[in-house]
Amino acid sequence: MEVSKNAYYLVNDVLRAAKLYKLPSLAQLCRERLFSASPSSLFGGGVEALAGLEEIAEQDEKFSDKNSEDDPHKQVEIPGGSARTLNDDMKFALSDEVWADTVLIAEGHRIPVHRCMLVARSEYFRAVLAFRRSSTHLTTEAQVSNAMAVVNVEDSYAGIVRVLRFIYYDQVVLPSLNRKDAKGDSDGVEQEAERAEGAVNDYLAEEASDQLLEDLVAADKYRLERMKRLCEHAICVTVANCLEVLAVAELVHAAHLKQVAMRFVQTHLAQITAREEEFRRFQKDFPPLLEELYASLRDASREEFLLRIVH
Template identity: 35%
Template structure:
């Protein structure tokens, strides 16, 4: 006899390794007058933001309106600066852009991006900066500002500080069983419980539920159930012409379960052909495609001409192509011609 411990289900757990990161944004508001061509170049022209904290570290945005060195004179230089001493490099991803305030309809304010550079990643050591010595030409930015009638603009820094990785325990997920709705609806159809309409097809009667069929096909709702509701007898019997009983039974099964019933190999071809016609008639495109696909796989000499005519009539391009490929084989074509002559 197995022990109690041997019958226990194995325990399951999960964990995940995630990046420990913190996002932040700082905007440095700048007076447009700083773009004056007479602004000093190099260290003397440095304008810096107030310090801000992201990821537990202190940062500043550094702005040089006329370049941070002789080589970049006439350009705007912008950097992100780590304003503290650190024992280990601090890894950060950041994106620098120049934005302005604009107004949309009803005086709603929004920020419009004038210039930007792609996001970059850098490992910052103590009191170092990283950015662009030539972010944009001074005169280009000045022209944009004048064109929009701005008296100021903002330098925006979007930053993500990466503090390594950490392990997190994940809550165990329940094993969700697959849906069995189709089974219950199939049982409902087979039992006839609560049926409120009966279809008479080729001398056979099929009980069904108006609400299910109306939900599956607006054409059935309008042509069949609408007729039953308007002038049919009280019993709710609807006569259906032009569909074989076997095909109509398969159509109902599909409407309730989204699948076709098992079919005898000897009858499959005939049922599928009639079912394709019914699917096209009652606006069930997925069912029509299923029939088309299965007919493509069971083409034979005896039925290929009938199926080809059916494909033409009901606009089944894939089925038509399969028939033509079947007939393109010399042996198949000879067999069809021979059968036609008998």
């Protein structure tokens, strides 16, 4: 019983700290824990139990009154009436420059970031920042910690921002395929609108593919395995992009995506070879991959032949 009682007081102390430091999510968890406890199991029941609860409530009330005198903004406004999540706070951290201790430079843009996040999430940044730390001539630990690190990255500005969004709150930015529907009053206008809509959809699909392939390469570069797998499974293989997808998958060792692209080429071989310029460029730039593709086609044809014999 004594352990439970001590735990009750401990949770109550954490609740006070949560109020002091404006942590509404933690405060709510503490309240739920306090309300779920049985007073009789903590303080022995009867008058003793009520006295124990009254003591805690009295202490909490004194703390709240003191805190309200020190800080007039006692109530924290939560958007939508709900407590902030960890992702909400991490999104705020990414946009906050006050505590930033590192700057990434991409296409001339300066992006303030936090060294601890880069080191914790990316092996690439861990190695880069560790090298900078070991090669610096600063003499004290405080000087090393307070020095602003500057890292130039070769990625596009939009691309590195998407990488940072994943590093901070574990989300991959999927391309938007939304577009306004074209409408017409006559048959001719409607047909023209349909053609325009098809062109827009093709363009958006190509843009989406380019973005996800760029993010896949970036995830491989920065050693973000989860981001790499998410991009790998989000890419849609089409006749227009299958050869490029196959080449990128080979480059970054994305086995699943490579297998999907190989099967797609086998199924749509006539349409793909009809795009002569693209296919010739693929033959020239990726001869080993082309040989592997031919081998997979031969194996597939052999399997199909054997199945026909059996059946």
